[in-house]
Amino acid sequence: MSLIEAIIFGIVQGISEFLPISSTAHIVITQLMLGYTFPGLSFEIFLHLASVLAVILYFWKDLWEVIRGFFAFLFRRSTEDKPLFFFGVYLLVATFITGILGMLLSDVISDAMKTPAMIASALTVTGLALIFIERFHKTGSKDESSMTMIDAILVGLGQTLAVIPGISRSGSTLVVSLLAGLNRETAVRYSFLLSIPVILGSTVMALDEFTAEMVTYIGPLNLFVAFVVTFFFSILGIIWLIEFLKRSKLIYFALYCFALAIFVYLYIDPSTVIDI
Template identity: 70%
Template sequence: MTLTLFEAIVFGIVQGLTEFLPVSSTAHIVITQLVFGYTFPGLSFEIFLHIASVLAVMMYFWKDLWSVIKGFVLFILHRSKEHRTQFFFGVYILIATAITGGLGVMLNDFFGDAFKTPAVIAGALTITGLSLIFIERFHQYGQRKEEDMSVKDSIIVGLGQTLAVVPGISRSGATLVVALLAGLDRETAVRYSFLLSIPVILGSTVLAVGDFTADMVNHIGILNLFVSFIVTFIFSVIGIIWLISFLKKSRLIYFAIYCFVIAALVLLFIDPSTVMDV
């Protein structure tokens, strides 16, 4: 079955909007495939769209990214105190990424398609929703900033991010929740979560580079690939701006309600027999 231009646009919108909102982009991509009855050849197309999302993050947070990279390098070269915080912030990003990468590959290899069932997706979305409600309504936000972070924080966030290997567990939601639970203030938690997405997505791209073949391009179509990439980039930027705006107003509960609704729809309308083919 060949991907149509309309479907390519829809996949781009879905990936872009859900990648950084705490609603699980993986679950939405799986659900969208099931709705269209479409099966991608491997993970190449999904990873391709993720590249557009990570470019959006790098563009939006370029000052923060450059500050961390510059501070990391200058501290190694000169051991200057003014760059110490950014150096260790970069180290904490690398530690969390290493934990996520190692455990994520192990979990994905062990469980594989067992994750892609309506029950698992709905259950994971429900857990995501409950976590968002808890962190907003029942947990007092911390006051710790970048200079107060420790290796323990990076380990906790890395473990939380690993849970996103399960469709329905949001990567951005998991990292935000565990970072806030660890006592980081909201601004630091958000910045850490977004910058963490860069090495994680780029790492996934490297692992999936073998899937980028001429057959994949022909199967999806060059025009469809180009359009879906641009659409994903645009809606990723929209998603980033939208999430930051919501977090300033502390309205995570709306995302939680959305997760509950999608979980119910998955259980009611998705045929379990179609999932293992995705």
């Protein structure tokens, strides 16, 4: 891998990770276009670590407030910390559901689903879901203090759909959160914070895939550069998405998903089996 290609992978991962457009689909498409094959998820998860570090640093105040409030209510039972305690519980519940079902479904996802046609179909579904939530569903008013356990369960189930190549994790959590009646600000915050345990958990599960062969294949310098670039563009992606959703519509992401699906369908060899 050349240094330029490492930078390209970092930019693609960083920009696409938190936008509702499926970072997995973008990494796979980039691999195919550049002619690379990375066995398993080792490289993708390595880049995900850079993205989750960006979330932790950007939302460190929110994260610390949830952790502080969680343990403060747990030990002191203070009324003012109760909403933060339950918000923390809802993050754990959604993560647990995603983790358990994700492990079960990952064995069910056959090679027949790891194809360009499947990615194109999943991107189309993501686009349709974004259009539905934007045009045909009234935004709710729930915030973190009025969320319920049912909301957390639904979001956890929705997030599990991201095991399907081309289904966006951020997109699915945003759509289900809004369907559950959360206001847009809370849905976005919940989605970002939820990415932290999910990505860290998937990294732990894939530690055995980080081998010397993988490092040699990509190159230590290229891995470092890809990590730094991913981190930088993840920060940009987070800031841009938050500001974008304050004044614009999810439908633009839907149109992008449709365009990308058409590109995959027309220009990626349909017989390709993707190793993810």
